[in-house]
Structure formats: structure tokens, C-alpha cells
Amino acid sequence: MKHATPKASLQVNQNEGLIFEKSSAGKAAWKLPPLDVPEVDTAKLLGSSERKDLGNMPEVSEIEIIRHFTRMSTWNYAIDLGMYPLGSCTMKYNPRVNEAVARVEGIANGHPYQPEKISQGALHIIKTLSEQLIEITGMDAITLQPAAGAHGEMTGLLMVRAYHQSRGNARKKILIPDSAHGTNPATAAMVNYAVENLKSDSRGMVDIAALAAQMNQDVAALMLTNPNTLGVFEQDIHKIADILHAKGGLLYMDGANMNALVGKVRPGDFGVDVMHLNLHKTFSTPHGGGGPGSGPVAIKKSLEPFLPSPVVTTKSDGTLAFDYNRPQSVGRVRAFYGNFGMFVRALAYIQANGPDGLRQTTEDAVLNANYIRKGLEGTYDLPYSTPTMHEIVFSDKVQLKKGVRTMDIAKRLIDYGFHPYTTAFPLIVPGALMIEPTESESVEEMDLFIEAMKSIAEEVEEDPQTVLDAPHSTRVSRLDETAAARKPVLRWKP
Amino acid sequence: MRYLPKSPADREAMLKAIGLRSVDELFAPIPAEYRLTRDLNIPRQMAESEIVDFFRQRSRENGEGYTSFLGAGAYAHYRPVIIDSLISRGEFLTAYTPYQAEISQGTLQSIFEFQTMICELTGMEVANASMYDGSTAAAEGVMMAVRLTGRRSVVVARSLHPEYREVLATYATHQGMPLSVAGFNDDGRVDLKELEKSITPETACILIQSPNFFGTIEDVGAIAEIAHRHGAMLVVSIAEAVSLGIVEPPREADVIAMEAQSFGVPLGFGGPYCGVIATREKYVRQMPGRLVGQTVDKQGRRGFVLTLATREQHIRREKATSNICTNQALVALMVNIFMTVYGKVGLKELAKQNLAKTAHAAAQFAKHGKVLFGGAPRFNEFVVQTSEDPHAINGRLLGHKMVGGLPLKKFYPELGNAALWCCTELTTRSAIDTAVGLVAESEQSVRASSSSKEEDVEEVAR
Numbered sequence: 001m002k003h004a005t006p007k008a009s010l011q012v013n014q015n016e017g018l019i020f021e022k023s024s025a026g027k028a029a030w031k032l033p034p035l036d037v038p039e040v041d042t043a044k045l046l047g048s049s050e051r052k053d054l055g056n057m058p059e060v061s062e063i064e065i066i067r068h069f070t071r072m073s074t075w076n077y078a079i080d081l082g083m084y085p086l087g088s089c090t091m092k093y094n095p096r097v098n099e100a101v102a103r104v105e106g107i108a109n110g111h112p113y114q115p116e117k118i119s120q121g122a123l124h125i126i127k128t129l130s131e132q133l134i135e136i137t138g139m140d141a142i143t144l145q146p147a148a149g150a151h152g153e154m155t156g157l158l159m160v161r162a163y164h165q166s167r168g169n170a171r172k173k174i175l176i177p178d179s180a181h182g183t184n185p186a187t188a189a190m191v192n193y194a195v196e197n198l199k200s201d202s203r204g205m206v207d208i209a210a211l212a213a214q215m216n217q218d219v220a221a222l223m224l225t226n227p228n229t230l231g232v233f234e235q236d237i238h239k240i241a242d243i244l245h246a247k248g249g250l251l252y253m254d255g256a257n258m259n260a261l262v263g264k265v266r267p268g269d270f271g272v273d274v275m276h277l278n279l280h281k282t283f284s285t286p287h288g289g290g291g292p293g294s295g296p297v298a299i300k301k302s303l304e305p306f307l308p309s310p311v312v313t314t315k316s317d318g319t320l321a322f323d324y325n326r327p328q329s330v331g332r333v334r335a336f337y338g339n340f341g342m343f344v345r346a347l348a349y350i351q352a353n354g355p356d357g358l359r360q361t362t363e364d365a366v367l368n369a370n371y372i373r374k375g376l377e378g379t380y381d382l383p384y385s386t387p388t389m390h391e392i393v394f395s396d397k398v399q400l401k402k403g404v405r406t407m408d409i410a411k412r413l414i415d416y417g418f419h420p421y422t423t424a425f426p427l428i429v430p431g432a433l434m435i436e437p438t439e440s441e442s443v444e445e446m447d448l449f450i451e452a453m454k455s456i457a458e459e460v461e462e463d464p465q466t467v468l469d470a471p472h473s474t475r476v477s478r479l480d481e482t483a484a485a486r487k488p489v490l491r492w493k494p
Numbered sequence: 495m496r497y498l499p500k501s502p503a504d505r506e507a508m509l510k511a512i513g514l515r516s517v518d519e520l521f522a523p524i525p526a527e528y529r530l531t532r533d534l535n536i537p538r539q540m541a542e543s544e545i546v547d548f549f550r551q552r553s554r555e556n557g558e559g560y561t562s563f564l565g566a567g568a569y570a571h572y573r574p575v576i577i578d579s580l581i582s583r584g585e586f587l588t589a590y591t592p593y594q595a596e597i598s599q600g601t602l603q604s605i606f607e608f609q610t611m612i613c614e615l616t617g618m619e620v621a622n623a624s625m626y627d628g629s630t631a632a633a634e635g636v637m638m639a640v641r642l643t644g645r646r647s648v649v650v651a652r653s654l655h656p657e658y659r660e661v662l663a664t665y666a667t668h669q670g671m672p673l674s675v676a677g678f679n680d681d682g683r684v685d686l687k688e689l690e691k692s693i694t695p696e697t698a699c700i701l702i703q704s705p706n707f708f709g710t711i712e713d714v715g716a717i718a719e720i721a722h723r724h725g726a727m728l729v730v731s732i733a734e735a736v737s738l739g740i741v742e743p744p745r746e747a748d749v750i751a752m753e754a755q756s757f758g759v760p761l762g763f764g765g766p767y768c769g770v771i772a773t774r775e776k777y778v779r780q781m782p783g784r785l786v787g788q789t790v791d792k793q794g795r796r797g798f799v800l801t802l803a804t805r806e807q808h809i810r811r812e813k814a815t816s817n818i819c820t821n822q823a824l825v826a827l828m829v830n831i832f833m834t835v836y837g838k839v840g841l842k843e844l845a846k847q848n849l850a851k852t853a854h855a856a857a858q859f860a861k862h863g864k865v866l867f868g869g870a871p872r873f874n875e876f877v878v879q880t881s882e883d884p885h886a887i888n889g890r891l892l893g894h895k896m897v898g899g900l901p902l903k904k905f906y907p908e909l910g911n912a913a914l915w916c917c918t919e920l921t922t923r924s925a926i927d928t929a930v931g932l933v934a935e936s937e938q939s940v941r942a943s944s945s946s947k948e949e950d951v952e953e954v955a956r
Contacts (some may be wrong), residue, residue, distance in 0.1 A: 019607050019834055030574070032838035035847055036923040037854035042740060045853060046871045049711045051742045057838035065834050066576060073585035075591075080584030093497050094588050097542050099611035102762075103578070104546075106553030111564045112764030113900050114557045115892065121556030122763045125549075132536050147626035147765070148820035149805070160667060186817035188805035192668040195812045233523040263534055264521055270528045280820065288581075288824025289601035290784065291624065292593040292766035308664075331664035335567060335657040336764025337627035344549065351548065354539030357495035364498055366520045367508055376511045387523045409598070420594050425808075430935060436554040440811075441719035443508060474596040476797040481595075484801040486788035488778065490620045491610040492788075 007082070007448045008417025010473055016071040020492050023058035029065055053196035056494055065223060072372070075475055076289075077419045083445050087370075087391045087422035087434030090259050090281035092365075095352060098284065098345035107344055112336040113124070113159060116321050122340065123320035127312050129347045130296075136350075136358070137255075137275060138268025139298035145308045145338040149256060151255070152276030152295025153187040158330040159299060160221045160250050160274060161191055162306040166328065167248075171220035174252075176205055179230060179426040183354060184254060200428055204230040208239055215247050221274070225254040226267070229426040229434070230384055230466035231369060231391035241271025250274060258282045259388035259438070262365060263359030273300045279339075283346035306330050310337075340396045364439035365390045368446060372437055375450035379457045383429050390438075396431035399457065403465040406431045409456055411478065412470035416452035495539070521777075556763070557883070561925050562897040563829040565653050565875045565916025566707070567628065567733045569756045570765060571844075572920055575830045577758045580762070581824055584798040595799045601823065602798035605786040608830040615738045615833070615841075616752065617745035618772035623784040625769030625818065626824040628753025629658040632701060632731045634816055635751035635771055639699035640671060641780050641815070642748075647672045648699055649692045651684045653706035656905040657734055660700070682710035682867030682877075690720055699727040704744055705713030705737050707853070707905075708914065709875025710867050713897060718746030735829075736884045736918070739836075739845025749773045758832030759825055768825040779805060789955040833893075844919060848874040851917040855926045859915070863933040866912065875916045877902065877909065880933060881940040884913035890932055 042050050060068075061291070077084065077260060084091035100365035102108065110122050130142045146152035157174070164170045173194040176184045185195040198214060201207040206224065222244055226232045234240060241251050253267050259282040261267070267275050279285045279294035287293075299307070309329040310322035322337075366389050373392040380394035396406040410420030410433075422434035437446060459467050471477065500508075509517065521529065540548070546883035562570060581587060586598060592598030594848035605623045611620035620761050625631040635647055648666065650659055659675075666673055676689040684702055693700070700721045704712035714730060721728040727748040732738070735756040744750060755767040760918075771781060778785070778804065787801035805815040806945065843874055856865050856876045864879040878899060880887060916924065 007514070016603075016604070018610075021639060022608065023837070029576075029835045030835070030837075030844075032840075032843055032847055032919065035850055037850050037926075040567075040850045040853050041847060043624065045849060046711070049742050049871050050565050051738070051740050051842075054739070054778035054838045056840060057611060057614050057841065058834055059837045059839060060834065062576065062835070065831065066580070068834075069580045069586075069604070069831065070583065071597075072603055073580075073583045074600065075603075076585040076589045076600035077594070078585045079588040079592055084589055086589065089590055093591055095497060097545055098829040099582065099587075101546060101549035101761075104549050106558030107549060108762055109558075109568070110556045110763040111562050111761050112568050113564050113566055113896070114560070114897050115888065118555075118557040118560060118892070118897070119763070121552035121554065123685075125552055125557065135535050146631065147822075150817040150819045151630070151735065154817060156942070158664065158668070181815070181819075182806075182808040183817050183819050185503040185812035186814040189812040189814075190665075190669070192670070192819055196910070235523050235525065236527060237528075248740060250575065265524050265528050269530075270525075278820075281528065281895060285726045286587045286824065287590045288587055289589045289598075289605075289827065290823030292823075292825055293584045293820035294766075300921075307708070331667070332660040334661060334665055334765070335627060335655065338764070339766040340763040341760070341766050342887055348545050348549070349535060350543050351540040352497070352542070353495060353531035355536055357497075358534060358536075360495050360498060361518070363517045364500060364505075367505065367512075368515060370512050371508050372516075377617075378847070387520075389520075390525070410594070414594065417712040418692060419590075419597065428715055443504050445499075452897050471596050476596055476599060476791040476795055477793060479595050479791050479797045479799050481799050484787040485804075488620075488724040488785070488801055489788040490606075490778070490785055490801075491613045492606070 002430050013074055013475060016068055016070040018492050019058045019060060020056060021069055022060050022064055025059055026314045026402045027059045027061050029060060029062040082417060083437060083441050084419040084450055085421045085437050086255060086419065087436040090436060090438055092284055093440040094284055094286040095349060098348045101348050102341050102344045120320055123312055123353040125343055125347060127320060127463060129343050132173065132350050133277060133296055133298060136262055137298045138266025140301040141304045141307060142296055142298040143307045143344055144296045144374040145334055145361045146295040146297060147334055147339050148291065148293035149276055149278040149295045149331060150183040150187060152297045153183055154190055155333050156252055156274040156276055156297045157187055157191040159259060159303045160252065162330050164220055165304050173217040173220065175214060175219055175222040177224065178305060179228050179255060179428050180225055181256060203386045204232045205234050205236065206237050206240055211240060212243050215243050215249060217247060221250040221252045223252045225256060226261045227257045227389040230393050231388050232384065232386045233389050237270045240390060256281060257390060260362060262362045263355060264362050274303060279342050279346040284349040285342045285345040290294050292339050292342060294339040308333050361439045368439060368441055371446055372450060373433055376453055379454050380433060391428055391436035394433040399460045400431060401458050404460045404464050406433050408467050408470065411458045412467045414471040418449055418452060465474040508766060550706055550910060560895050560897050563899050563915045564897055566900045566914055568761050569734055569918060570761060570920055571736060571756050571918050573758050573760065574835045577828050580831055583639045586827060587824065592800060595797065599797060602786050604815040604827055604830055606798050608786060608826050609786060611833045612770050612772055615743065616750045616772045617743040620776040620778050621770055623771040623786055624783055624822040625771055625783055626822060627765065627767040627769045628733050629661040631751035631769030632658050634660045635729040635749040636662060636699055636701055638780050639729055640750055643698045643727060644778055645696050645698040646670055647674040647675050647694060647696045648701060649676055649697055651676055651691060651702040652702040652710060653678045653684060654701060654731060655707050658731060661769060676789055682708045682870030683712055683870050684717060686716060686720065687787050693724045693726060697724060697726040697727050701729045701730040703733060705873040706866055708877050709872040711741055711871045714744040715746050734873060736845050736848055739841035740849060741873055754829040759828050766822055766825050769828050772902050780815055783818050784821055847919040851921050852876065857918045859933060860928060862930065862937050874918060875914055877912050877914055879910060879912045880936060882936045883911050887936050889931055893931060894928055895924065896929060
């Protein structure tokens with residue numbers, strides 16, 4: 001089916017240098033009100049600590065700043081422009097009401113140390129979101145303090161360690177499947193656990209026999225992503241949990257893919273002891289070019305004493321307060337209470353959805369991934385034919401015969417008006433194409449994507465050089481990353 | 495559901511295309527006994543207008559309309575309106591980490607400019623694209639020093655933000671990094687003798703904050719000299735970025751771990767903020783976090799890419815410099831725009847106003863209460879000791895819709911009835927007069943009835 005409106009066309013786009021190249025002495029974009037207290041002699045007040053010069057900081061006017069950033073913004077792809085099928089990253093629509101409510105005065109300008117008496121609004125938001133995330137995950141308690149997913153992993157493993165320590169033995173290692181995100185082993189190392197790899201079976205799932213063989217009293221926990229990075233639900237999850245629990249180990253779930261489960265199944269019900277959520281994935285807070293995120297950690301009752309301090313409690317008079325008296329706490333993982341602005345956005349998202357909307361969202365995300373699988377099966381190699389949840393992983397096996405790799409196909413996709421999928425991950429699939437449409441895509445957008453991918457596959461057969469040289473339509477062509485790393489230029493110099 | 499772009503007919507057609515009868519079949523891989531057969535117990539779908547009402551109500555319960563003298567790691571500065579105009583552009587707001595450089599040049603060039611300006615302001619040679627916040631940046635800065643020196647123990651200034659110290663303790667616990675603490679003198683600065691005594695041949699670094707938690711500017715040169723003489727590194731935390739407009743940056747440091755919230759980031763009840771690490775070029779390969787570098791495309795045109803990724807978790811896994819993945823990019827963009835707006839001259843003038851307001855306020859408070867740490871220069875915070883518990887005074891200030899300084903007993907019991915006050919360019923002379931007036935009244939009434947009744951101050955002001 002061809003579409004009346006093709007996905008993209010070329011358009012003139014504005015060039016723009018570095019801000020420092022526009023600077024000249026005497027231009028300004030600021031104006032301070034007159035001082036209502038006496039001027040001070042800075043040299044006298046600061047002595048040798050006085051700074052004389054601000055080096056090469058720019059001097060520009062307001063209109064130049066507006067144009068500078070607006071022009072640069074037009075060089076970015078974004079969800080607001082179209083499908084952004086980065087597997088594992090969950091690039092879904094970021095509702096604008098979230099942004100509006102995060103900017104309401106008392107919410108945007110509340111100081112973290114203002115008295116609790118005048119912080120009831122913020123405490124109410126923290127408490128409400130906590131309760132709803134506990135219900136969604138089926139866990140018993142939660143901390144919202146971690147600033148991102150990896151930070152949540154660290155917090156979770158700190159609690160795992162504290163739990164084992166409280167029982168007399170902190171244990172030595174963490175089992176991590178070979179399909180896991182790189183943050184998992186990096187986190188285990190930060191909490192001083194050894195990492196032991198666990199291989200996947202032919203279905204792309206945890207190899208139960210291998211797990212049983214590797215599980216012993218030295219294993220503190222298994223870090224499992226479920227659905228895993230192949231988009232496959234670990235069907236033997238109950239056996240996995242049983243094997244761990246039988247030997248006193250804990251089941252940690254990396255909740256990066258929780259968007260495949262919300263409203264359909266709860267990790268707390270299938271044996272998970274600790275898990276983190278990514279509010280910037282499942283709960284629609286914006287990625288903003290790389291952050292901020294928010295990585296709440298939900299836990300079972302047995303780990304509750306170890307939560308980071310403080311936790312929110314209800315006082316006898318019904319008002320809310322922070323409880324700092326947590327003698328068994330793993331401590332603080334961040335100053336203040338976490339990325340509060342993201343809590344506001346996530347709560348607004350849950351409110352907009354309600355139970356039926358959240359369930360429909362999950363169903364649509366899984367339906368979309370399966371629709372794309374159906375559309376591209378046969379064109380691209382499917383290394384694991386196990387049923388797909390929210391994302392689908394193909395490989396470049398067929399195209400590699402023509403010397404075209406996953407990154408080349410990804411770059412060519414840019415010319416068709418799409419952001420590429422995730423390339424070369426998970427590591428267990430050589431030349432992976434990891435596609436996650438999310439629920440935010442219409443049938444029309446996905447049909448355009450499928451057409452584009454099929455068209456590229458044809459190009460690989462007929463004219464592979466076009467694909468190898470892609471992208472052809474961007475303001476810069478492929479950039480020399482090797483040179484960038486060999487002689488790093490990390491700042492502008494006059 | 496208003497965010498979902500599908501009609502019931504679309505869903506039917508898609509199922510048919512896939513060859514399924516119902517959506518339940520898609521969830522068949524989940525063992526039946528675990529599947530949820532009920533609605534989640536959360537409130538029904540709300541209209542946009544209801545959501546806005548809900549949060550407006552929470553806002554009214556959250557200090558809306560109060561004037562505040564709080565700082566302590568979170569500072570109220572004016573935010574130019576163009577920050578929100580620009581970061582609200584969907585191309586910035588709804589983009590991911592710029593892995594695909596050809597269609598991410600906007601984010602990449604903006605980070606490159608951010609890194610450059612952080613270098614200019616801190617006097618360092620390289621800066622990363624951001625960390626979670628100042629507290630975690632300080633912990634990661636210390637871990638960098640541990641990797642670089644091959645030593646493990648750390649000396650921390652007691653005048654470092656107490657919550658930063660707590661975060662460092664959490665990070666250090668399981669990495670075999672023993673921490674010792676060096677106290678402060680009567681002038682609020684690090685006690686150099688105690689510092690010197692705390693250092694051992696195993697000391698990887700000294701971690702201080704300047705301006706420190708009390709607002710006092712440290713003698714960074716003297717501390718650096720001690721650190722370097724013992725083969726240790728100096729990590730300096732900067733929590734109040736605006737100070738860099740008028741205070742000489744800690745150029746003698748080896749690593750600077752910053753909190754850039756002051757540069758255009760809303761207080762937001764504590765986050766999201768913007769941590770940054772800056773250091774010397776020779777240490778760049780031990781830096782955590784994303785870095786953007788300049789390069790060229792096939793035609794030789796300038797462009798920007800994420801670089802030195804071999805330090806990072808997605809390549810090195812358990813051998814990475816840090817587990818950090820998501821950072822604070824959009825907040826770093828706010829910081830970037832703020833730095834661009836104020837620039838070379840504005841930042842200095844802004845910092846001078848902070849200095850002037852604070853000098854004026856401290857002088858006024860000193861007429862009635864005792865202002866501590868007068869012997870060393872300060873930036874925009876100062877500690878006032880009163881006869882009465884500051885919670886009680888703050889309780890009365892709340893009646894004037896004002897939030898007084900942060901009572902310090904919880905963090906520094908040795909300072910007695912002390913509170914940390916902060917003035918920025920937004921603090922008005924009349925607000926200062928009101929606060930000083932209440933402190934004066936408090937001192938007079940304590941003097942008048944030295945046997946005054948015990949008040950349950952906790953109840954009044956907690």
C-alpha cells in the first residue's frame with residue numbers, strides 16, 4: 001500500500017555556528033533591577049578570592065539566543081516529529097499536561113527544606129505516586145529517591161546487600177543474563193558484587209538448567225529484565241524465582257520493559273523481590289536528549305527496613321512528614337528526595353490513563369510490536385521466533401551477505417524520515433536491529449516504517465552502496481567517530 | 495484513551511493482519527496464574543482540566559506565595575523566560591540520548607557549548623555532559639580520584655553539604671573507601687591542621703566544598719598544597735554555581751564536582767537538578783558520564799558526536815568508570831541557556847548583587863543575633879546564632895509568609911541555636927528588614943524574660 005503523503009521531504013535548514021562565534025563585547029541578553037541595598041566593594045569583601053575575569057563566556061543578545069537554540073533544535077529528530085523506534089528506550093508520547101502541571105508555582109518553586117507544614121502538597125504527590133506504583137507493580141514498598149534507572153539498580157542492590165548482611169552473610173555475586181543492559185553488571189561492580197554471566201537458551205530465555213547449576217549460597221541475586229531485551233517474556237519465571245528463593249537468593253527485576261506489563265501482570269505476583277522502574281520510559285516523562293530520568297525502586301516487605309532515608313509517613317494528626325529515623329537504611333543515594341519534577345509528570349500520566357487506559361496502553365504497545373514483526377518477518381532475519389511482547393529483535397544476517405550491517409540500515413532509515421532502531425544490542429544477537437514502536441504509533445506511521453524497511457532491504461540487494469553511504473539527506477554525513485575519540489576535542493577554544 | 499492513536503477498527507484490522515483473534519493471545523506467554531484479571535486499583539481516567547486542578551490544589555499546599563531565605567544546596571534565582579520557551583521545543587524535549595549523531599546535532603552542539611562554558615567558569619580543561627546532581631557528582635568525583643591514584647581512603651570536610659556527605663558514605667560503603675572527616679575553624683574554613691593530620695599515604699583525595707555549606711569561601715590553594723604534597727588529589731564541590739561569577743574558581747583542584755541548579759533550574763522541591771564533573775584533560779579517560787566531542791563528516795564539515803564511550807557501561811559493562819546512563823540533558827540545556835543569557839558580564843553583575851544583598855543582610859542580623867564565621871569571605875549564605883531556637887523564630891516568620899534560614903541543629907548540633915540564611919538577587923531589602931525585625935524581637939524577649947517558658951518548638955515549625 002502506498003500512502004498519499006510520503007513520510008518525509010527535504011527542506012532548507014538554517015546553519016548556525018557556535019555561540020562563542022557570535023559573541024562580541026557589549027552585547028547583552030540580561031538586565032538586573034536596581035540594587036535596593038548598598039553597593040559593596042568586592043575586592044574588600046573577597047580579597048584574593050575575587051574573580052576578575054570570566055574568560056571566553058559569550059556576550060550575545062536575546063534574539064540571537066532564541067535563533068541559536070531554535071536553529072539547533074531543527075537539527076534534531078524527536079518523538080514529536082515521528083516514530084522513534086529505539087528498542088529498550090521506550091520513546092513514547094510525552095503528554096504536554098505533564099509539563100504544564102510541573103510548572104505550577106508551588107510545585108516548580110518549592111524549596112526542598114521548606115517546613116513540612118507548607119510542603120504538604122509535595123508530600124501528597126510523593127505519597128500518591130508511591131501508592132499507585134506499588135499497586136501497579138504488586139510490590140509492598142517503594143523509594144522514589146534514585147535519579148535514573150541505573151541509579152535505581154544501585155539502590156536496589158544496596159538493599160539486596162543490606163538484606164543479606166542482616167542475615168549474617170552479604171554473599172558474593174550477582175547472576176546476570178548475557179542479554180542484559182550494560183548498566184546491570186556496571187551496577188553490581190559499584191556495590192562490590194562479582195558478576196557471573198548466565199547464558200540464554202535457544203528461545204532467548206534464561207537457561208533454567210544453567211541457572212540451577214550456577215545458583216548457590218554465594219549468589220545474592222539474579223538481575224533479570226522481564227520481558228528481556230529480546231522482547232521475550234520469561235515464561236519460566238516461577239521456576240526462576242523458586243530456584244533463587246530455595247537457596248536464599250533474591251530476584252531483582254530491571255523494570256526497563258515494564259511498559260509491556262502494566263495492567264496485565266504484576267512483578268510482585270510472579271516472585272520479584274526488588275525492581276526499579278524508569279519513569280522516563282513507562283510513565284512518559286520526557287527523555288530531553290538524555291535525561292532527566294527517575295528510577296524508583298519497589299520492594300517486598302522483607303527489604304522495607306533498608307529503604308533509603310527519608311521515607312514519607314503519615315503523622316497522628318493526618319499530616320505527612322519525612323521520617324529520617326531509619327536505623328537499618330542503606331543511607332541516602334541522592335541529596336533531597338529525588339527528581340521530584342518527574343514524579344509530578346508520572347502521576348499526571350497515570351491520572352490521565354486510569355486503570356483502563358494503562359491496560360490499553362500496554363496492549364497497544366504489544367500489538368504494535370507484533371504488527372511490525374509480522375510486516376518485516378521474511379525480509380529481515382528473526383533470530384528468535386519466541387513470541388514478542390513490546391519490542392522485536394531482527395538481525396542483519398541476510399543483508400550482511402551484501403556487506404550491509406545493522407548500522408548502515410539504521411543510517412539509511414534516517415533518509416526515509418525515521419529515527420533508527422537500537423543497533424547492535426542485545427549482545428546475544430550479532431548485528432541486532434531492536435525495534436520498539438511503543439503504543440504511540442498509528443497504523444499509518446507503522447505502515448510507512450514497514451515500507452521503508454522493506455525498501456531498504458531491496459536497496460541492499462540492488463544497490464548496497466546507497467545504503468552503505470547513508471544518510472544522504474542530513475545536514476552532516478556520517479561523522480568520524482574514530483578521530484573524535486583518538487584526539488578528543490571536548491570544548492571550543494578561541 | 496486520548497494519547498492512543500487507534501480506533502477499535504484499527505486494532506481489529508491489526509489483529510487480523512497478525513493472524514490473531516483477540517489481544518489476549520498476545521499475552522499468552524505470561525503464565526495464566528499470574529495474569530491480572532481485574533482493574534488496577536487506581537483512580538479512573540481524569541480529564542486534563544481535572545489533572546490541572548489537582549496539581550493547582552497541591553501547589554497551594556506547597557509554599558505558594560512564600561518568600562524564602564533558604565539555600566543550603568538549592569538556590570532561588572531568577573529564571574529568564576526564554577529558558578522554558580526553548581526547552582519546550584519538542585525537538586529538544588522529546589529526543590533521546592544523541593546516539594545517532596546525524597539527526598542529533600542540535601543536542602550535541604548544545605552539549606559541546608555547555609562543556610565549554612563549564613570549563614571557562616571552573617578553570618578546568620574538560621567537563622562532561624552532566625551527572626544526576628551535585629551530591630552524586632561529588633561521590634563520582636571521589637571515585638575518579640580513587641581510580642587515578644590507586645589509593646582508597648578519603649578525607650571529607652565537615653563543611654561539605656551534610657546530605658552530600660551522606661551520599662558519599664552510601665557510595666563508599668561497599669567499595670572499600672574509608673572516609674574520615676576534617677572539621678572547621680572559627681572562621682568557617684576547613685581546619686588545615688586537622689586536615690593535615692587526617693591524611694595518610696593511603697589518602698586518594700580530599701573533598702571540600704567552596705563556597706562551603708556555611709557560605710564561606712575556602713582557601714583552596716592552601717588545601718590543594720596539602721593534598722598534593724601528600725600525593726593525594728583535591729576534589730572540590732561547588733553547590734552554588736552563581737558564585738563563579740565573582741569568586742575565583744578552585745583552579746588548583748584536580749576534579750570539580752558541581753551542582754548547576756542555580757543556573758536557571760527551578761527549585762522543584764529538590765530535583766531534577768544538574769550535576770557536572772570538570773577536570774584536567776589528562777584525567778578524561780577516568781571520567782564518568784557522557785562526553786561530546788568535535789569531529790568532521792565525510793565532506794570535512796564540523797559536527798559533534800558522543801565520544802570516549804569505551805569508558806561507559808554499554809561498552810565496558812562491569813569494568814566501566816560508572817554505571818551512569820541517563821543523565822540530566824534537558825536540565826543541562828536550561829543551564830546552558832542561562833549561562834548564555836547572562837554571559838561574561840551578566841554573571842558577574844548577578845553574583846555581585848548576591849554578594850551585596852548578603853553583606854547587607856549579614857550586617858543587619860549581626861546587630862541583633864550573632865553572625866558566625868566572620869573571619870573569612872563568604873558568598874550568599876551566612877550562619878546566624880540566636881538565643882532562641884530558630885524553629886520558633888521561623889514559626890513566627892511563617893505568619894508573614896516567609897521561610898527563615900535553615901535550622902542547623904540536625905546537621906551541626908555543636909553550633910547550638912544556629913540557622914543558615916541565604917540571600918540572592920531576588921531577596922528584597924524589605925524582606926530582610928522583616929526577618930531581622932523578628933530576630934531582634936526574639937532576642938529582646940529572651941533577654942527580658944531569661945526564665946521564659948519552654949515552648950514545643952518542634953510542633954511550631956517542623
